[in-house]
Amino acid sequence: QKEVEQNSGPLSVPEGAIASLNCTYSDRGSQSFFWYRQYSGKSPELIMFIYSNGDKEDGRFTAQLNKASQYVSLLIRDSQPSDSATYLCAVTVGGATNKLIFGTGTLLAVQP
């Protein structure tokens, strides 16, 4: 069974700190990796996607991918209270599909 695992949290960080969110996946055929943010009662909002090993930066967000270790992470610099949400890791199913498998999400709480 293809799986995506995340620590459910809550991950509590003080305002201004770096939040580090981690995700592991089981399908070695996965090619695309996404981070979504979901506020309570709302639908997911795309933050970043990453396809290649290494780091990808976008503003305060950095996604890191290590396919050999089947590991993807998201760093949020200068965390703000408005970043408090559930962060969902999603990976594509290996093979010729565009389906995504989602992790259960990590709840991030940024303390003012």
Add this chain to the structure above:
Amino acid sequence: GAVVSQHPSRVICKSGTSVKIECRSLDFQATTMFWYRQFPKKSLMLMATSNEGSKATYEQGVEKDKFLINHASLTLSTLTVTSAHPEDSSFYICSAMTSGYTDTQYFGPGTRLTVL
């Protein structure tokens, strides 16, 4: 860009009735749309994948006769929950993807269905 809408945002219905949810891509053509459901404090579970002009592909365990999906155009897909029961109460979310080099899915705002 990449805006997806859903209608209605919230619906309450009686057990046994059918409910139709619309998903529209507003500023791009969506060759593929996906339907998910999410229970409280759970992750998104894919229900089905729909491609414009063809039959939807349902995930294992999802009843295709209960959850009717139609993708009649490149900007519209509908999900009809037939003969709804209280256990169908959930948050239904669609996403849309355009063809091209990226396989990014953009999500609609979701529809909260409550079946009494």
